[in-house]
Amino acid sequence: MALHFLLLLLFAVSVVAADEEPFIGxxxxxxxxxxxxxxQVVALLKAQQIRHVRLYDADQAMLLALAKTGIQVAVTVPNEEILAIGQSNSTAANWVSRNVVAHYPxxxxxxxxxxxxxxxxLPNAAKVLVSAIKYIHSALVASNLDRQVKVSTPLSSSIILDSFPPSQAFFNRSLNPVLVPLLDFLQSTxxxxxxxxxxxxxYMQSNGVIPLDYALFKSLPPNxxxxxxxxxxxxTxxxxxxxxxxxxxxxxxxxxxxxxxVTESGWPSKGGSNEPDATVDNANTYNSNLIKHVFNKTGTPKHPGIxxxxxxxxxxxxxxxxGPLSEKNWGLFDANGTPIYILHLTESGAVLANDTSNNTFCIAKDGADPKMLQAAxxxxxxxxxxxxxxxxxxQPCYEPDNVIAHANYAFDTYYHKMGKTPDACDFNGVATISTSDPSHGSCLFPGSVGKNGTLGNFTAPSMNSTNSDSSAYKFSCDLRIRSLLMVTGFLLWGVVLL
Incomplete structure (x- = not known):
């Protein structure tokens, strides 16, 4: 074990980060x-601002519908075609010509x-898998698309043995005749x-060894x-x-x-009697936390920031x-495009803010500088x-009396007044779009559906209106008294929002 760990340390060179920002597809x-x-699929993708998709085939109608959307697409050579492609360079070239070249760019x-x-x-196809990958890549080279289109193959994590602790993990050695040339290819290209x-x-297969919170990305105490x-x-x-x-x-x-x-990850929202943890709440928690984790750019303990x-x-x-009931229930939406659940998101912009009623809010970012929040x-x-x-x-939104709660209300009101455009929820980088309703008690935010089903929609004055109301004047005075940092805040702001 000591020798194994020493070798890992000797070869522990930092993994090169991808050129682009991390994405959720x-x-x-x-x-x-x-x-x-x-x-209809593409319309849903656009509404959810999903910019990356993976198809399990190369369906021509779908590829045509995705044209001119800018959405980045991963297409798939179906398993049943690998044997033919892995034994014929020309078959691979025809596949690339029909399913990639014909649609790109x-x-x-x-x-x-x-x-x-x-x-x-599909163990029978494993022996020609790397050949199929290389033939596909050669066809891309011939079409001068090898720099634009990466080639790989999704692997099950089950091929990794002794996966905890991670430092002891290794691939199933019986697969090395395929994995070594595959990794050579991935590295060289x-x-x-x-x-x-x-x-x-x-979690399901751990017989209680893996805690549910650990599987769901929930916060854990250090111990x-x-x-x-x-x-x-x-x-964690x-x-x-x-x-x-x-x-x-x-x-x-x-x-x-x-x-x-990671080409697949998720959590089912419904399961059979022997799948008690396939629930809407758990699916929402897992996917919401996964999305936050990716966009936070925290990386992993071995490669922080990657x-x-x-x-x-x-x-x-x-x-x-x-298969089991859970197999039918991994989706974020039903066939009509209705969300199975509303993801609890912040810090993701509008990506998968999947309330199709467009019920989004603008709130202060976690960890935002209090002085910047006050200026905003x-x-x-x-x-x-x-x-x-x-x-x-x-008044209804006075409590809690702190800059974060008050900024949340002011940011969200401005955001709704300006038509909920992404630019209206920036405030010099201290605000973010969220699908979680920040309303509390009798303080209903614009667009919020209250307990009685009515919309909270406090109307703001028009941009060119004057308001001589005494309460507005008093509030303006309160602001001046409350913060001597206002001038500093405007200097930090740099550019006056219009």
């Missing part, structure tokens, strides 16, 4: 009895997944390891964190531990600069899937012409 399965038309195809979990689901990670199954005894790294969730296990398994084979992209872009499994519930609040209630009288003492 979605997988689009089609096992629905009433599959939406491709144009109008359709922004950025990756080709050659099969899906081939090593664990600047591609990435595609990995499917399902903490739900890890509940899992500690790698070799590296002393602390792990299964997802990070599995990603790092993949990095250590690659390092064990002397590959230290291949990034990981992006782990992830595709959520999946866009729609697939009612025609075989002063601007919103002053030059921004937000009606801030509900924040006066004795």
């Amino acid at each position: 979605v997988n689009i399965g089609t096992d629905l009895s009433d599959m939406p038309h491709p144009t 109008a359709t922004n195809i950025t990756a080709i997944c050659v099969g899906s979990e081939v090593l664990t689901t 600047g591609s990435y390891l595609m990995l499917n990670i399902y903490p739900y199954y890890d 509940k964190e899992a500690v790698d005894s070799n590296t002393l790294l602390h792990y 969730n299964v997802f990070d531990a599995m990603v790092d296990a993949a990095y250590f398994a690659m390092a064990f084979l002397n590959y230290t600069n291949i990034p990981v992209v 992006d782990v872009s992830t595709y959520i499994y999946e866009l729609y519930n697939e009612d025609m899937k075989s 609040l002063d601007w919103a209630c002053g030059p921004g012409k937000v009606e801030c009288s509900p924040l006066l003492q004795g």
Whole structure:
């Protein structure tokens, strides 16, 4: 063990981060009895501002519908076509010509997944998998698209053995005849390891060893964190531990600069009687926390700050899937585009702010500088012409009397007044769009649906109106008394928002 760990340290070179920002994408399965038309699918993607999708095939109608949207698309060579492609360069060239070249660049195809979990689901094709990948890549080279389109194959995390502690992880050695040439290819072409990670199954199969909170990304006290005894790294969730296990398994084979992209991860919202933790609440918690984790750019304990872009499994519930009830219920939406649940998101912009009633809010960012928040609040209630009288003492939104709560109200009112455009929820970087309603008690924010079903919609004065109301004057005076930092805040602001 000591020698094994020493080797890992010797080869522990930092993984090169991807050029682009980390992203959250979605997988689009089609096992629905009433599959939406491709144009409806694309309309949903646009409404949710989803900019990355993975298809389980290269459906021509879907590729045409995605044209000129800018959405980045990963297409798939279906498992049943791998044997033919892996034995014929011309078959691979025809596949690329028909499914990539014919659509690019109008359709922004950025990756080709050659099969899906081939090593664990289709062992007969495993022997030609790397050949199929190389033939596909050669066809891209011939079309001068090899720099634009990466080629890889999604692997099941089950091929990683002894995955905790992560520093002891290694790939199933019986698969090395395929994995070593695969990793050679990924390294030489600047591609990435595609990995499917399902903490739900890890939790279900652990017989109580893995706590539910650890699987769901919930906050853990330090004494509940899992500690790698070799590296002393602390792990707060299964997802990070599995990603790092993949990095250590690659390092064990002397590959230290291949990034990981998670091609599938999620949690089912409904299950059978033997699946008590497949619930809406758990699915919402897992996917919301996963999205926050990716966009926070925290990376993993082994590679802090290194992006782990992830595709959520999946866009729609697939009612025609075989197997247990949970197999049909991994989707974020039903076939009509109605959310299965409303994700609890902040810090993700409008990506997957999946309340299709467009019920979004603008709130202060976690950890925002209080002085900057105060300056933003002063601007919103002053030059921004937000009606801030509900924040006066004795009014519905006065409590809690702190800058974060008051800024939340002022930011959200301005955001709604300006038509909920992304630019209206910036405030010099201290605000973010959220799908979680910040209303509390009798303080209803604009757009909030109150307990009685009515909308909270405090009307702000028009931009060119004058308000001589004494309470507004008093509030303006209160602001001046409350903060001597206003002038400093405006200097920090730099540019006056209009």
